[in-house]
Amino acid sequence: MRQEDQLPIQTLLPMQARPRRCALAALALFAACAGAGSVRAQPENGPEKGAEKPAESGALARLVGSAPFKAARQALADDHERFVAEIITLTEIPAPPFKEEARARAFAAMLKASGLADVTMDSLGNVVARRPGRDPSLPPLIVAAHLDTVFPEGTDVGVRREGTRLLAPGIGDDTRGLAQLLALVRAMDRARISTRRDLVFVGNVGEEGAGDLRGMRHLFASHPAARNAAGFITIDGSGAARITTTGVGSRRFRLTFAGPGGHSFEKFGIVNPVAALARTVSGLYAVPVPAEPRTTFSASIIGGGTSVNAIPAKAFVEIDIRSAAPAEIARIDRALHDIAQAAVDEENAARSTAMGRITVSFETIGDRPAGTTLPSSALARHAHDMAVLMGLQPAFIAQSTDANVPMSLGIPAIAIGTGGRGGGEHTLGEWIDVSKDEAVQGMAVVLGTILASAD
Amino acid sequence: MRQEDQLPIQTLLPMQARPRRCALAALALFAACAGAGSVRAQPENGPEKGAEKPAESGALARLVGSAPFKAARQALADDHERFVAEIITLTEIPAPPFKEEARARAFAAMLKASGLADVTMDSLGNVVARRPGRDPSLPPLIVAAHLDTVFPEGTDVGVRREGTRLLAPGIGDDTRGLAQLLALVRAMDRARISTRRDLVFVGNVGEEGAGDLRGMRHLFASHPAARNAAGFITIDGSGAARITTTGVGSRRFRLTFAGPGGHSFEKFGIVNPVAALARTVSGLYAVPVPAEPRTTFSASIIGGGTSVNAIPAKAFVEIDIRSAAPAEIARIDRALHDIAQAAVDEENAARSTAMGRITVSFETIGDRPAGTTLPSSALARHAHDMAVLMGLQPAFIAQSTDANVPMSLGIPAIAIGTGGRGGGEHTLGEWIDVSKDEAVQGMAVVLGTILASAD
Numbered sequence: 001m002r003q004e005d006q007l008p009i010q011t012l013l014p015m016q017a018r019p020r021r022c023a024l025a026a027l028a029l030f031a032a033c034a035g036a037g038s039v040r041a042q043p044e045n046g047p048e049k050g051a052e053k054p055a056e057s058g059a060l061a062r063l064v065g066s067a068p069f070k071a072a073r074q075a076l077a078d079d080h081e082r083f084v085a086e087i088i089t090l091t092e093i094p095a096p097p098f099k100e101e102a103r104a105r106a107f108a109a110m111l112k113a114s115g116l117a118d119v120t121m122d123s124l125g126n127v128v129a130r131r132p133g134r135d136p137s138l139p140p141l142i143v144a145a146h147l148d149t150v151f152p153e154g155t156d157v158g159v160r161r162e163g164t165r166l167l168a169p170g171i172g173d174d175t176r177g178l179a180q181l182l183a184l185v186r187a188m189d190r191a192r193i194s195t196r197r198d199l200v201f202v203g204n205v206g207e208e209g210a211g212d213l214r215g216m217r218h219l220f221a222s223h224p225a226a227r228n229a230a231g232f233i234t235i236d237g238s239g240a241a242r243i244t245t246t247g248v249g250s251r252r253f254r255l256t257f258a259g260p261g262g263h264s265f266e267k268f269g270i271v272n273p274v275a276a277l278a279r280t281v282s283g284l285y286a287v288p289v290p291a292e293p294r295t296t297f298s299a300s301i302i303g304g305g306t307s308v309n310a311i312p313a314k315a316f317v318e319i320d321i322r323s324a325a326p327a328e329i330a331r332i333d334r335a336l337h338d339i340a341q342a343a344v345d346e347e348n349a350a351r352s353t354a355m356g357r358i359t360v361s362f363e364t365i366g367d368r369p370a371g372t373t374l375p376s377s378a379l380a381r382h383a384h385d386m387a388v389l390m391g392l393q394p395a396f397i398a399q400s401t402d403a404n405v406p407m408s409l410g411i412p413a414i415a416i417g418t419g420g421r422g423g424g425e426h427t428l429g430e431w432i433d434v435s436k437d438e439a440v441q442g443m444a445v446v447l448g449t450i451l452a453s454a455d
Numbered sequence: 456m457r458q459e460d461q462l463p464i465q466t467l468l469p470m471q472a473r474p475r476r477c478a479l480a481a482l483a484l485f486a487a488c489a490g491a492g493s494v495r496a497q498p499e500n501g502p503e504k505g506a507e508k509p510a511e512s513g514a515l516a517r518l519v520g521s522a523p524f525k526a527a528r529q530a531l532a533d534d535h536e537r538f539v540a541e542i543i544t545l546t547e548i549p550a551p552p553f554k555e556e557a558r559a560r561a562f563a564a565m566l567k568a569s570g571l572a573d574v575t576m577d578s579l580g581n582v583v584a585r586r587p588g589r590d591p592s593l594p595p596l597i598v599a600a601h602l603d604t605v606f607p608e609g610t611d612v613g614v615r616r617e618g619t620r621l622l623a624p625g626i627g628d629d630t631r632g633l634a635q636l637l638a639l640v641r642a643m644d645r646a647r648i649s650t651r652r653d654l655v656f657v658g659n660v661g662e663e664g665a666g667d668l669r670g671m672r673h674l675f676a677s678h679p680a681a682r683n684a685a686g687f688i689t690i691d692g693s694g695a696a697r698i699t700t701t702g703v704g705s706r707r708f709r710l711t712f713a714g715p716g717g718h719s720f721e722k723f724g725i726v727n728p729v730a731a732l733a734r735t736v737s738g739l740y741a742v743p744v745p746a747e748p749r750t751t752f753s754a755s756i757i758g759g760g761t762s763v764n765a766i767p768a769k770a771f772v773e774i775d776i777r778s779a780a781p782a783e784i785a786r787i788d789r790a791l792h793d794i795a796q797a798a799v800d801e802e803n804a805a806r807s808t809a810m811g812r813i814t815v816s817f818e819t820i821g822d823r824p825a826g827t828t829l830p831s832s833a834l835a836r837h838a839h840d841m842a843v844l845m846g847l848q849p850a851f852i853a854q855s856t857d858a859n860v861p862m863s864l865g866i867p868a869i870a871i872g873t874g875g876r877g878g879g880e881h882t883l884g885e886w887i888d889v890s891k892d893e894a895v896q897g898m899a900v901v902l903g904t905i906l907a908s909a910d
Contacts, residue, residue: 282733296723365763
């Protein structure tokens, strides 16, 4: 998950400009509040209480009250120490970007040890395991967590324990999610739960940063069951009440402006790539963007030049463009190309090109597809209402996660937190809290969402 | 010497816009050509031939033809091996910027060993030696070379010899100049030459880069003889026919734009320091400059930002401003300050400052005074005509050297090459050629200039 990409969806929808989606969200919230009326709101009340008081959300409330669901929850509670041990084991196998293989092999073995027979690794390194459903003709439900962390090779990934708090780089994002897949598989088996649809459990590569969602892209481009999926859930990030239904897409470029360069005094008068870069940034910052769908750009990292007494031969700027709407990303992308080319042309016209002209090249350094799952969709409602039934206060949020890929393909997809508290993602101080009740509560939300959506 | 700052003065004076100075230069060139008519132009003809054919420049030609001058030249030739050995000795004592002390102490000892009794080191580390003249009431002539190199501590400064070629970082810029001061002192002693004025020999610190001419500034600010000097010669750079009469001044700033920074998606809409920087660069590049006195600016090194998905909290640009005219430097400096402040104000007006405002700070990272010595001045003519008499083809050039400081104080000052070929200054591949005839020829130009100017 891109922790830094989290944003409550309310922020994205100004009061005066909420379209139909808002009405649907309001309906869902109404249903949720109705359901939540009879449960106690404090997470520390524990999951059992909420489960004992059936909500009005019908089938979901019946599911939560059912004996198999209760048995599965009990299994999660009984399995807690193994769950924690597996978080630690997986965390301590480094999985830097593009180097997830050791962790992938361990995870595949653990899936088998948890009872799944059909476990494979695809050519990119994604671990894919199938838990057969009752009707193999139905499209499957995919449940994923990502193998990679943001931390480079050599990072100390030893886990430190302080009471119920575990500290280590990558432990929450997203190693806890991987361990949760294992725990869910075992709990369903222990409770003898079967689903109508196949469940496809995935531990995928390449979610973070430069990984650019390559694991998920590959899965949906190559795996027949994935292309055909009925739904997709990725378990990513802390908490269990933040449901990502807006997949913020992004396109990122490094623009490199090149020119002849030369001595700042002797060659004064020749074109300067920094001047073209400056004109490009100024031009970009004059481009209008809509508030909804929220669309943004940023000139972020800049660099260039080697000496204060030299006209640079090269300068670059990195630009980040984001939106939940692919068309908006494409529009800003085109505008940026036009602006940069115009800036280069103007610089070549304004100063001498006797020693050479300014050129600009675009390198794509990130491209995450945008997409949306309506909060009113069955999948989003299941997650939302399950959180309410478990005594949590859910929120629909906008993020960039592995769910962006299926969303962009029109497949209902959400990201949901791993349950429990955590923080410091993408920092060496990353931590999670594995208090048992809170952990089981969070996993129960995911379990209920899976069971409701796979039936 | 700032090798990269060399520029033939012709480049600075477009044909259509040559003022009085050009007429004077033309006169000097005419005299030079007349004098050169009877000498052979090839350096490899050796200095003797040129010296045997008196030029029409009167007193200087008589000086060159005099027995003491001939004896001093012969002494330089006889002393050649010691000269080369001293170049090597001094080169192999590292003298990084701000760490010239070891070399300074060795140089002071070598000045004493070469016959000077009055050798001191000032509080900044400049070595100052006096060779008394016949009339101590007259202002002295200062002859300098700089102790410092551009190379950092730890650079391998071992000298490699390939025939007459010596290779080592700093060997030409300006260690050969230091050794030349020693050789000139001994040659004058051997030829029993006295001058009317005191000669003050200086091995100074802080010529290069961030040294920012601090050695020379200190000398002229604190040394009574320097403030009162009749003239100043610094021996710096290769060749003996390039005479620096235009001291290009420079002022260099690092502008740092700071703001709140934040997540590129979540905080979109806040002020961005890169946008203010871009506007500043665009504004600077619209400032008109005169062709004469040549005045330049350059946006050189840029940097800022930490992550493509973050609005930067900081960005900087380094700006180099140069001119032979102090007023032009001051004008561009003021314009830059105004432009940067306006850019910051515009950015603060254009976007949200709820999280903080953009600010800009100026750090001065270089400030070299500008100045000019007229090519028609006695000192410049002496150097010019001596070069012609020695069979060389002199050129007046514009550079930034230690001579900038006395020039800026109104003291006649030039920089002149150390004689002999060389190249690769400021690179690890720096080299000089110490062919004897060429070396003596070059030193004779300086010797004649000193003798003519100190009398």
